[in-house]
Structure formats: structure tokens, C-alpha cells
Amino acid sequence: MPLPYTLLIDPLPADSPRTDFAGTFQAVDSDAPALRVAELSTQRGDGVFETLSVVNGHAQEVEPHLARLANSAQICDLPTPNAAQWRAAVDDALRHLPAEGQLALKFVLSRGVEHGPAPTAWLHATAAADFSGMRAHGVRVVTLDRGYPRGVAERAPWLLMGAKTLSYAVNMAALREAARRGADDALFLTTDGFVMEGPTSSVIIRTGREYVTPAPSGAILHGTTQQAVFEYLSSRGERVVYRDVPVDELRRADAAWLVSSVRLAVAITALDGEPLPADQPLTDDVNAFLLARTA
Template sequence: MTLPFTLLITPLAADAPDDGSWFAGTFTEVDASEPALRVSELSTQRGDGVFETLAVVNGHAQEVQPHLARLARSAEICDLPAPNLAQWSAAVSTAVQAIPDHGELAIKLVLSRGVENGPSPTAWLHASAARDFGPVRQSGVRVVTLDRGYDRGVAERAPWLLLGAKTLSYAVNMAALREAHRRGADDTIFVSSDGYVMEGPTSSVIIRHGDMFSTPAPSGAILHGTTQTSLFEYLERHGHAVSYRDISVEELRNADAAWLVSSVRLAVAITELDGAQVPVDAPLTQLFTEYLLSPRD
């Protein structure tokens, strides 16, 4: 099987009995170069859906269950039907088994509200070769901070903003990356209007002060990071202290080291913040990369 590889998924109810009979007929492989969605599909018209992107390294799908749990959480926030996680897990396994070992891959899982006025949601899996992030893992990224335009408490006051869900509505995130490029940087970190670190458009933020590693406190305004969570578990196993807390922009500027972490790019060191040099912990960054490339469930 060659890449890219696409499966259309006929979604099962979350409580469908797992008796071994449900698998047949729920996946349909389609030619990734051919049209497969209708023009009335709400994922393309309105971004009305949720997604996850997970890595496959040397034939091993990384952290499938944490990604599926977050998919389910996003679906709940967006009032989408709850996904049948056993079915989605089987779809991932089907894709991994069908694709030869291509080194690093990216699998995107999408659950959309479906065709306008349609009877059911639309779902699919798309696997492709991951970009070569080797150079950026070595060289790091230059980052600018951008005001997200709201304070830390907005998610609780306005849950309809869907800030804790990984939705298909990524126009703002992509606009932020373009703005970073206009400013001569590679990436950005969103900050709240009251001066606290949030997240990157496609990444979580980790900072180090001494032996303490911190990330912004979980809230409805921040997407919980699967890779960040895995790294914190790794750090704790190796005797390091970790903390989930509010982090001011000033603390970010004064960190002993800082990283952006995500499922496919993995951990990249921040080398410059708003034009000022940031200390880089190269040995630890290399350890992070080696760990994140190892098989993780």
C-alpha cells in the first residue's frame, strides 16, 4: 500500500456492542487522490467538526488511546455524537497494518457533523508521510508572542467558543503562524489579554526553571496536550518535578529553557522569543526527542 492512505468510517454509536461483529463494513478505503466528500459537507463549509493527529513511528502508532480520549472530549464539547473508541482504534490499526514501514507518519482522524441536514456524521482517517522535522528538532524555533484577545477565564464564561476542543476551525491558528512569519519568526505562543501563557497554534508550551518543569494550568481555554502529558510522565519517572500552573509572560521570558511540543514535530527548543535569545538545553532536547520517538502507548 502506498501513501497517502484514506479510510472513510461509518460511525458506530458509542455504546455499540463490542462482540466482534461490528467491524465488518465500517471502513471503506478510498483513493486519496479522488474526491470523497460532498460540497455540502459541514467540515469544509464551516469547519464544523473535530480532529486528532497522531504519529506513527516505525510501524507503531503513538498514544492512540490518549488521542481518542481527547477526540471524544472534543466531540462532547461540540455536541457531536460520541465516537465509538473501539471502532476508531481499529481504524488506526487497519491503517498501520496496511501501510509499509515508512519511518515517521502522521494519521489524522476527523469527525464532522456531516452533510447539511444529513442523518449522520461524517468520519475519516487519512495517513501520510510526516514532514522531515529532523532539522528543526536540532536547530529549534524562533517564537513571537501574540495576544489571543481574551483573558484566562473566557472559556468558563463563554463555552460556545469551544476553546477546549480540537476543532477543524483552524483559520485563526494559521493566521497566527503567518503573522509570526511576517515578524521573522517560525512559530508563535498565544498569551491571554491578562498576560499569561496559553499555547501555540499547534503545540503545547513547557518551560524549565532549575529542575522544575512547568506548563500552563489545564483550563477550558487550553487544549490539553498528549505529548506534553507524556513528557511530564517521563520527567517524573526520572526524578524531575513538574507543575501545572499559571505562567506569566515574564516567567516565560526568564526561563532556563523552553519548548514547543506536539505529536508529530515532537519537542523543539525555543531559541528566540520576541527577538531576544532564549537559553537552550540541547542535551535535554535530544533526550526528549529520543523518548518521543520510542514506542509509546
Template sequence: MAWRFALALAPVASDDAREDFSDTFRPLDPGAPALPVGELSAQRGDGVFESLGVVDRHPQEVGPHLERLAASAALCDLPAPNPEQWRQAIRAAAAHAPITGEGVLKLILSRGVEHGATPTAWVTVADAADNSAVRERGIRLVTLDRGYALDVPTRAPWLLLGAKTLSYAVNMAAIREAKRRGADDALFVSSDGFLLEAPTANLILRIHGRFVTPLPAGGILHGTTQRSVFAHLERSGHDTAYEAIPVADLAKADAAWLVSSVRLAAPVTAVDGIRLAVDAPRTADLNRHLLSRRD
């Protein structure tokens, strides 16, 4: 990933109502060391983040991403981010994204230095990977047991299963395991047999003409891209739903996609070696919509 630009954000109260926050962030050299040794994001993954797509220097879905950043911060007992400060920092960083084509913005909020008084926050922008091929040819998945039942997030909220935290080691291990098994990505399932999500994406199935996705209450990150896809489908007259989906229902699906902010909509071609049909026209329609989004 080619880093282009980075900004450090100074702590600001969430209710600070000033109009100009430009004096609260400063550029960083994206190729130089920036974090102190005691930074808890590096030591413990103690923080939250968001990844936004940027198309032709236009950041996508800024409002939903900032809402989810605030929700993750609340779950982790981090100070509430000031949305206008972050919005202005996003605009400043996006100005350094590719003039044409796709980039990726990352928003990061950590607990800061151990025993320190303030959190650490920064925004980065980089070139996005070329995802055009995977959007066309699709991806093969293997199901992996996530190790807990569907109701565990409700019974044990301290596991932070609904927060987008920096603790991504398990997610990356799942992708490596999927590749060891000859697939491209993993699809988590609950120990009691329900579909969840991929390590970095949400799952959407089309079953009997309805578009369904697993319930966020199952410890699934409520995806901004998945919500945008559902809104687009609903405007086109399609039925959408959030449901507890048994693993066995994969056999009923006539099409499936993984969706995320940067990869966008990738059709699923197989799960555990069982082939799924690919709806190329629908996939193209979803990606046209997702590429056209603006803040």
C-alpha cells in the first residue's frame, strides 16, 4: 500500500462547536516513525478505526463511517470523537488521494500512551488495491467456526464483538487459514450453526428473490457498504431483510456477495467447495452504485 498523506488530530471535546478545526490537526510524514513506544494501539490493539473508500478524491459515506467510529469508541470507553473535526480532517486528507481512481482513508482513534492523559488520533490516505478483477471473477470462501454462539454478544458485551477495533489478529489469521484451504477468504459461522460475516466484509445472500444479511445483533459489524447496498436495492423495489441465517440456507441462495468499503461488491463463486451461481449483471449494478457514492 502506497501511503500518500497522514494527519495527526489533537484531542477536542465532542461538543466543541467551532466552525474551523484546521488548527487541531497537523501533517505527518507517512514514511517516518510517528508513534511513541508506549502507544497502546501498537502494544495492545486498544483502539478503533474506520476505512473509507475515496473515488476521484471524493470520500464515500463519511457520515455513516463517523457514526460507526463514535459507536465503536463508546463500546470501548474511548472519548467521543468530535464529528466536525474528523469531517474536516477527512476533507484535508482526501485532497491528497489519487486525482482519478480509488484510494482508501483510514480513521484511527486509540487510547494513547499507557497512563497518558489523552487519546491518539490520526487519519491516513493511500492508494487502494486494484479490486477490479475480484469484482468480476468473484471469490471462493470457506466457513470457519468463530467459536461462540449467536447470543454471546448479548450475554458478553465486554467482548466488543460489535466494535471495529484495532485488534485484527484473529481476522488476519482467518484469512491465512482460508488461503491454506485453497480459498480466497473466510466466512465466519457461529458455534450453533448460523452465518456471521467475513473477516473484513459483510455477507449478502439472495434467497427466493429476497436479499438477506445476518443480524448485526450476532456480533457482526454493521457494514456501511451493506447498508448502502440495501438502500439501493430497496429504491429498485427489492425486498431486503436482516435475519438469523442458518448455515444450511447457503444451499438455498441463488447468488451471494461479500461487500466492504474498499473491495465493494465481490460475488461469491463457491463456499466450502460448493459452487454458487454468479449474477454478473446484478454485481455490475451494485458496483456502479457503490462507485458513485459521495459524502
């Protein structure tokens, strides 16, 4: 089946007893009209999504991505996804996708048509971008003020900061601002100087013998790839820690990485124009581990 590949899903309630999902999803021509003009995902970004990596026919971290999709849906007052149905849709898609190479598989759950009876959902598979250069040579990063102090998500849950929503205009604007500053990517900071995450990634730093990532909170997504990297580091006997990270600690780090599902792990080689030490051998080892996973 040629790429891109799109599978529309007729979402079932989370408590549906159904085990046969035949007929609840169908492949559609990715170039053909499939959504109505009144679809709220396109009009308002009123929906949630996840993107996972498919490597040589194996979908990576399906369960963590489904769990995070459900969490985002709960935050946004969307119906809880039926996990078994989504697993079946992934399996169906994999039977039609190339068995070699790396793909990006996106889950989308939207509120649907305004005043409509049900949400809209789909899977969309594309060939993954070539990130081999970034994995081999690292990225230059700038820090950007996110405009909120630490703790804002708990005080203002309507900001939906803990959900992975389709409203990605700010994240894309941050990447354009990074490019304007001569960098490859960005890291968001709270107004009181704590590290959050990248527009499309989590951050891991090494300080001494500790590998640290900002503690997941209402404002910081619990990265699925970051969790996998921590599992790998723990298997090597390394100490991994979740806690608040002041930006000054990041600037003094012995090494730092951005990690995400499709790009995987890339070393930060410069921060706000200042060189940062990079551990390329460990970066290569981490990416070899991530690419070798079968689940």
C-alpha cells in the first residue's frame, strides 16, 4: 500500500463489550476528501493526537501512546478512547504498511462536527523524515520563555497544558523562532526559569552521574521515548531522576539530549549560542536500542 495511508475510525465507547472491530475502521484515499468543513479539528484544533514510530513493521510504544491519548482526552472532556479498538486499528494498518524502514503513525481523536453526534478519529501513516544527520551531529537549541510560571497548569487547568492537543500553532511558531535565531530547535522555560520541554520533544540532561528530566506535571507531558531511554539507562546501571531543572543546571550540564518518538535521541551541541558537551557514543547506543525495539 503506498504512503501516506489513512484509516478512518468509527470510535466505540471505552466500555463497549465488542471484541470484533470489523467495519469500525476503513482505509481511505489520503488525497480524497474525508472530513467535513465543520470538523472541529480543522476549524479550532479541538482534538488530541499522538505520533508513534513504526520501525521495520513494528509499532513502538503503542500502550504508552494510547495511555497518553486517553489522558489528553480526559483533560479535554473528550470520550475515552476504546483502547482495544485502537490496538486493532494499528494492527490493521500494519498489515498494509511497508515492512521495512521507519514510518510515523499519527493517532487523532477530534470532537467531530459541531453539534454532531460523535467524535471523529483516524490513523495516518507517512514515511518518517530523515533524521540521521541530527542523530549523528546533534542540534543547536535556543531557550524560549513559555510565558507561564511553574505551577500554572494546576492553577489554570483550562489551559490544557497537560494534553497533547491539535492546537500546535505555538509549538510551530517556536520552531520558526529558533530558526530565525540560527538554531535547529527550542526548549521552553517557565517565566521563573525552569526547564519544561521542547515543542515536539522531551529533554534529558546528565549532571555528574545522574540523568535527569523535568518532572512530569500538568504542564509537561510524560515523554514516551524519554521513558524508554530511562529504562535503557537503568538497565546499564545508571541513575535516572525526575525533578525540577533550573535553566542554570541545563547550561552547566555534562551532556543533554532532546528525545522524541520519530526523531529519537539527538544531542544538544549548543544552547543559546554557547557550546554544550555532547556524548555521541551514548547517543548512538541509545538510538540503536530504540531502533531495535519490536514493541
